[in-house]
Amino acid sequence: MNEHDAILAALERIATQAPPPDRVVANLSARIRAHRQRRALLTLGGAAAVGVPAFIVLRPDQAGPGPGPAPASAGPDPSPRPGNTWAPMLFRPTWLPDGVTEVSRVGHKGDEPGQSRIWADDIYRRWAETFKDETLRESRFVGVDVKRAAELATRGPVSPPVDVLGGEPNTTVGDHPAYVTDPDDDLAEVTWLVDNLLIKVTVSPAAGGYDAALRVARSVVPDRTSRVEVGFSLRWLPARFGRTGWRVTSSVTATKWSQQLVSLHDDFMVVGLHSPGFFPTSDTNPDDTQITVRGRQGTLSDGVLLVELADGSWLRVGAGNRTEAVRIANDLIIGQPAYRGWVGTR
Amino acid sequence: MTFDEYLATRVSALLRFATVVACDPHLAEDVVQDVLVRAHGRWSRIAAMEQPEAYLKRMVVNECLRSRRRTRRTVLLAHDSLDAASPRLLDHAGAYGERDDLARRIAALPPKQRAVVALRYYDGRTDAEIAEYLGCREGTVRAHASRALATLRAALSPSTVHGRS
Numbered sequence: 001m002n003e004h005d006a007i008l009a010a011l012e013r014i015a016t017q018a019p020p021p022d023r024v025v026a027n028l029s030a031r032i033r034a035h036r037q038r039r040a041l042l043t044l045g046g047a048a049a050v051g052v053p054a055f056i057v058l059r060p061d062q063a064g065p066g067p068g069p070a071p072a073s074a075g076p077d078p079s080p081r082p083g084n085t086w087a088p089m090l091f092r093p094t095w096l097p098d099g100v101t102e103v104s105r106v107g108h109k110g111d112e113p114g115q116s117r118i119w120a121d122d123i124y125r126r127w128a129e130t131f132k133d134e135t136l137r138e139s140r141f142v143g144v145d146v147k148r149a150a151e152l153a154t155r156g157p158v159s160p161p162v163d164v165l166g167g168e169p170n171t172t173v174g175d176h177p178a179y180v181t182d183p184d185d186d187l188a189e190v191t192w193l194v195d196n197l198l199i200k201v202t203v204s205p206a207a208g209g210y211d212a213a214l215r216v217a218r219s220v221v222p223d224r225t226s227r228v229e230v231g232f233s234l235r236w237l238p239a240r241f242g243r244t245g246w247r248v249t250s251s252v253t254a255t256k257w258s259q260q261l262v263s264l265h266d267d268f269m270v271v272g273l274h275s276p277g278f279f280p281t282s283d284t285n286p287d288d289t290q291i292t293v294r295g296r297q298g299t300l301s302d303g304v305l306l307v308e309l310a311d312g313s314w315l316r317v318g319a320g321n322r323t324e325a326v327r328i329a330n331d332l333i334i335g336q337p338a339y340r341g342w343v344g345t346r
Numbered sequence: 347m348t349f350d351e352y353l354a355t356r357v358s359a360l361l362r363f364a365t366v367v368a369c370d371p372h373l374a375e376d377v378v379q380d381v382l383v384r385a386h387g388r389w390s391r392i393a394a395m396e397q398p399e400a401y402l403k404r405m406v407v408n409e410c411l412r413s414r415r416r417t418r419r420t421v422l423l424a425h426d427s428l429d430a431a432s433p434r435l436l437d438h439a440g441a442y443g444e445r446d447d448l449a450r451r452i453a454a455l456p457p458k459q460r461a462v463v464a465l466r467y468y469d470g471r472t473d474a475e476i477a478e479y480l481g482c483r484e485g486t487v488r489a490h491a492s493r494a495l496a497t498l499r500a501a502l503s504p505s506t507v508h509g510r511s
Contacts, residue, residue, distance in 0.1 A: 003495075003499070004467065006448060007448065007452075007463065007467045007498060008467050008468065009448075010448040010449040010452055011366050011449075011452065011463070011464060011467055011468040012468075013449050014365060014366050014369055014449055014452065014453070015362040015363075015365055015366050015468070016362075017365055017371045018358070018361040018362040018364070018365040018371060018374060019361055019365075019371050019372075019374065019375040021357045021358040021361055023375075024357060024361060024375060024378060024379055024382075025353050025357060027379060028353070028379060028382055028383070028386075031379050031380075031382075031383050032383050032386050032387075168481055168482075
């Protein structure tokens with residue numbers, strides 16, 4: 001046996017451990033469907049993290065604009081309102097494809113910088129209410145996500161930053177090497193690094209795909225005036241959450257809205273305020289535990305507490321156990337309506 | 347060939363190829379499923395290519411390398427697992443130990459070196475083709491191969507290295 005044959009024999013042996021094809025094929029249909037939803041959900045930032053649609057029914061005065069020319073940027077956000085929780089936005093594009101306006105913001109509160117913003121069209125907004133795959137493919141949306149490049153924090157910048165970008169740099173954004181995904185892919189993605197922050201621009205095929213993604217990416221600038229705000233704040237938390245950071249999310253469609261705080265570290269926790277109608281009473285499970293929270297009747301199921309507030313909005317708390325969920329909900333401060341003047345602007 | 351026809355006839359070979367590249371059957375399963383999910387959405391274009399399977403294998407290789415980078419998983423095939431995969435009785439005693447050691451050394455290679463070895467020896471690709479797969483120069487492929495072989499030769503007997511049977 002020569003060297004070539006010996007290596008081939010060893011590789012053949014490794015190949016015998018391949019998983020059974022029947023199992024792979026059997027799982028494929030579900031994966032195809034899940035993949036499409038996941039790709040879209042990933043662009044929803046915090047919404048995906050909690051595993052539930054982040055969109056709920058908007059009151060008419062809260063809805064974004066209908067079809068027609070999108071208004072220009074609303075300008076700098078006003079100061080956060082008392083009793084609310086907020087996080088800064090980090091970057092924004094100065095060029096966007098036609099037909100998209102901002103529908104979702106996610107920021108990080110704490111020491112871990114991060115951002116996820118989405119500009120989308122009406123098709124996307126309708127899709128976000130139904131999550132039917134076929135409509136998503138036709139929709140226009142742009143995402144601008146930012147996160148700390150963790151690997152660089154410990155070993156310093158490298159060039160080219162292949163490990164972090166996800167591929168060999170094949171383009172540039174400003175002076176930065178960047179990686180743009182295969183234009184045949186469903187979504188075009190451009191990733192690059194700025195001061196140890198990984199920026200990713202995602203553009204749907206209907207919004208221009210590869211070309212638009214590069215143009216959006218090259219228009220991205222620091223954003224020092226925008227925020228994401230939720231209309232509540234937490235007054236009590238279990239001790240283990242004392243040092244955690246939070247993902248602050250605010251998302252809307254043409255008819256729905258949702259605001260949430262999601263823990264970034266430690267145990268998982270999500271606290272959300274959702275518009276009326278988001279949790280239809282017809283969905284109530286008779287097996288859920290009935291519980292009184294904030295003087296109102298709510299339900300508790302699998303550690304998730306849900307209660308309809310006096311104004312018809314819903315408070316949802318997912319915590320480690322019943323005792324914690326109830327105390328968090330009871331002690332939580334409902335602030336003022338969170339600023340959403342950015343909705344429907346570019 | 348339709349997507350379903352491909353699944354019925356070729357997915358087994360793709361899984362074996364992915365297992366060789368990843369040296370991890372679990373990762374191979376994930377990668378192949380991911381690749382097929384993505385391929386499904388553009389199957390008409392892939393099927394129209396001159397070599398659809400080569401395109402899918404390229405996706406598999408890139409996905410394996412990306413998955414490695416992202417998860418930083420270091421997976422070595424367990425000795426017991428290797429034993430189970432190949433009946434000892436069917437093997438020549440001397441070659442068995444050598445091949446067993448060689449398989450573990452292949453599994454321990456850096457991902458790109460292993461990808462080069464898999465493409466060159468298992469898939470029979472030329473250095474030029476491998477360079478295209480990996481998006482690098484032929485010289486880089488040869489460098490990866492050289493380093494990999496230096497590692498693997500430590501597991502081979504002198505007679506095997508020098509091509510004597």
